[in-house]
Amino acid sequence: MSPVNIIQAALDSQLDIIAITDHNSTKQAPLIKKIGTEKGLFVLCGAEINSKEEVHCLTLFETNDKLKEFQTFIDQHLLPIKNKPNIFGDQVVVDENEMIIEDVKYLLISALSATLLEIEQKVHQLGGLVIPAHVDRPFNGLFSQLGFVPEELKADAFEISKNARTSEWQSNGKIPKEKLIIRNSDAHTPEQIGQGYSIFEIEEVTFNEIQLALHGERGRTVKIN
Helix, strand or coil: CCHHHHHHHHHHCCCCEEEEEEECCCCCHHHHHHHHHHCCCEEEEEEEEECCCCCEEEEEECCHHHHHHHHHHHHHHECCCECCHHHHCCCEEECCCCCEEEECCECCCCCECCCHHHHHHHHHHCCCEEEECCCCCCCCCHHHHCCCCCCCCCCCCEEECCCCCHHHHHCCCCCCCCCCEEECCCCCCHHHCCCCCEEEECCCCCHHHHHHHHHCCCCCEEEEC
């Protein structure tokens, strides 16, 4: 999943927009955004955060400055548990030539010390988007961990996995009817990129238009395959 391979796989899958959300890290996203922009691909940058409750949540930001501010928040709440590469794999940040420029020493799949609500509040303070990830899964999803959507949670949308049915999650009242559901590939290998996707009905490809679509405002919306 090097930056160049990610962009090429997205282009091969005929995607127009991708989101880079590594576990508890934003550090590789800016480079992928740069390469994607050069290739005509719109790249949303953020992180898939593991909250204190072990709920996975997608966070997305418009600018690199906001992304950097959020990385500081992550660093403040990431538990000092050292990674064991022989068990969990390497945690590296690379440059355009795929040369390693940083080896992250703390385990990135661990839960942060911040709660889901604290994460949501910080992201929205920075003008970002909050989307609980793969809520249909029996682990690290909103319902598997909490069993319900907290009334205080101001989610911008909810994500389901590539094989989940929308009707099973919205018709039974689990997800509020006024909230949009999106589908993503949640790719961890290049071959998985594009296996699940959403169609954004927007006037132009910008962060603001994507935000409007997720909120179902001004005629913008999202449909899932």
